Amino acid sequence: MERAGGGEPWRPPRGRHRLPPEVVARSQRDRLLEAAIRLVAATGYGAVTVGDLTGEAGVSRTTFYELFGDKEGCFLAAYDNAIDVLVRRVIAAYEGEGEWPERAARGLTALLEQLAAEPQLARLSLVDIGSAGPAAQRRYRAAVQRLTPLFEEGRDFAPGGRGLPANTSRMAIGGVTGLIADELLAGRAEALPGLLSDVLFATLVPYIGPDAAAREVERLTR
Amino acid sequence: MASNETRRRDILEAMIRVVGRQGYKATSVADVIAEADVSRTTFYKHFEDKHECFLAAYDLAVERILDEVIANCDGERTWLERVRAGLTTIVDLFALHPELARTAIVEVAAAGADARQRHWDAITRFTEFLADGEDLAEGRELPEHIALMAAGAVSGLIFEELLTGRAERLPELLPDLLFALLVPYIGPGAATEEMRRAATG
Numbered sequence: 001m002e003r004a005g006g007g008e009p010w011r012p013p014r015g016r017h018r019l020p021p022e023v024v025a026r027s028q029r030d031r032l033l034e035a036a037i038r039l040v041a042a043t044g045y046g047a048v049t050v051g052d053l054t055g056e057a058g059v060s061r062t063t064f065y066e067l068f069g070d071k072e073g074c075f076l077a078a079y080d081n082a083i084d085v086l087v088r089r090v091i092a093a094y095e096g097e098g099e100w101p102e103r104a105a106r107g108l109t110a111l112l113e114q115l116a117a118e119p120q121l122a123r124l125s126l127v128d129i130g131s132a133g134p135a136a137q138r139r140y141r142a143a144v145q146r147l148t149p150l151f152e153e154g155r156d157f158a159p160g161g162r163g164l165p166a167n168t169s170r171m172a173i174g175g176v177t178g179l180i181a182d183e184l185l186a187g188r189a190e191a192l193p194g195l196l197s198d199v200l201f202a203t204l205v206p207y208i209g210p211d212a213a214a215r216e217v218e219r220l221t222r
Numbered sequence: 223m224a225s226n227e228t229r230r231r232d233i234l235e236a237m238i239r240v241v242g243r244q245g246y247k248a249t250s251v252a253d254v255i256a257e258a259d260v261s262r263t264t265f266y267k268h269f270e271d272k273h274e275c276f277l278a279a280y281d282l283a284v285e286r287i288l289d290e291v292i293a294n295c296d297g298e299r300t301w302l303e304r305v306r307a308g309l310t311t312i313v314d315l316f317a318l319h320p321e322l323a324r325t326a327i328v329e330v331a332a333a334g335a336d337a338r339q340r341h342w343d344a345i346t347r348f349t350e351f352l353a354d355g356e357d358l359a360e361g362r363e364l365p366e367h368i369a370l371m372a373a374g375a376v377s378g379l380i381f382e383e384l385l386t387g388r389a390e391r392l393p394e395l396l397p398d399l400l401f402a403l404l405v406p407y408i409g410p411g412a413a414t415e416e417m418r419r420a421a422t423g
Contacts (some may be wrong), residue, residue, distance in 0.1 A: 178374015
């Protein structure tokens with residue numbers, strides 16, 4: 001499934017119909033995945049029951065257990081799916097023409113827009129990941145790992161980049177996630193795209209310093 | 223006989239230690255009262271439940287860290303020296319008390335939305351120490367949220383190190399933490415200099 005939340009998933013018509021069973025199962029699975037993100041984001045992983053999931057998705061308990069072994073299986077599948085869509089969109093925006101600062105700006109724009117469009121996924125990933133359990137935490141870290149080249153390429157771009165600490169990309173990522181988490185905690189997910197200047201500065205500054213970073217931000221966000 | 227206030231404090235200290243050792247979720251009121259050596263009745267005289275007790279314990283942990291930082295950063299020193307002293311204080315304190323570190327930085331994330339809000343408020347309080355750093359900019363205009371990015375970079379590094387269970391090794395991370403905190407203000411060249419100076423003691 002390509003979509004990662006927002007909007008109502010397609011439901012098969014009620015009553016008798018002739019849809020192939022695998023199409024019905026697919027739709028039920030999608031509804032459960034979206035319900036999992038929605039409910040865990042709203043009340044925290046611990047508070048969500050299988051009954052909540054089946055109720056929210058309009059799917060029977062039997063179907064649930066056919067599709068997923070348990071609550072954790074369902075939640076992790078949902079989280080994997082949503083975060084994978086997000087990461088692939090950011091990477092797609094980042095790849096392509098241009099020098100590193102320009103491509104980083106494109107990738108970060110995509111990231112902020114995606115998070116603004118999916119505030120529940122955003123909160124779940126950047127704010128509430130600690131309450132979603134260690135398996136989800138590992139997945140979040142793996143996703144961040146996939147985004148590391150967006151930052152780490154600064155090492156090749158910057159004069160003297162080779163001499164920077166091994167942790168430099170983790171610092172940049174920490175700065176960026178700190179800014180985003182602050183906005184999310186204040187309940188302003190929809191305002192995230194407005195953070196581009198600051199987030200871009202935080203990405204560039206460990207590699208090229210405040211003067212060059214400010215110039216690039218000015219040039220790229222005008 | 224211990225006063226009410228002392229008992230309350232014992233319970234909070236016990237909560238910090240137990241949660242740091244076994245995690246927030248796995249901690250029960252029974253674990254905390256056993257560690258604090260108080261009765262269940264005493265616990266419930268002071269706190270509604272585990273969650274309320276944890277929030278108070280978290281506040282206490284933050285106060286302890288802030289008090290240490292303030293005590294070591296006072297005096298007529300430059301911003302740079304104060305930043306170095308502040309970071310050194312934190313890593314040394316955390317290395318000495320890994321349970322405090324885990325509770326304050328890692329486990330707080332598992333303790334619900336209000337705990338995470340407190341955690342973020344605490345980070346914001348620490349960023350106030352960085353306000354004077356803008357003087358280093360020498361007229362350049364710095365981003366409004368520069369202290370927040372510096373704090374995010376530092377807390378991210380500490381979080382990662384604690385997650386892999388290496389609180390004792392945090393002091394080795396000091397040069398990197400210093401670099402992370404300084405680089406938005408003074409750039410990678412000057413921050414690398416400071417990092418080398420910290421590495422050689």
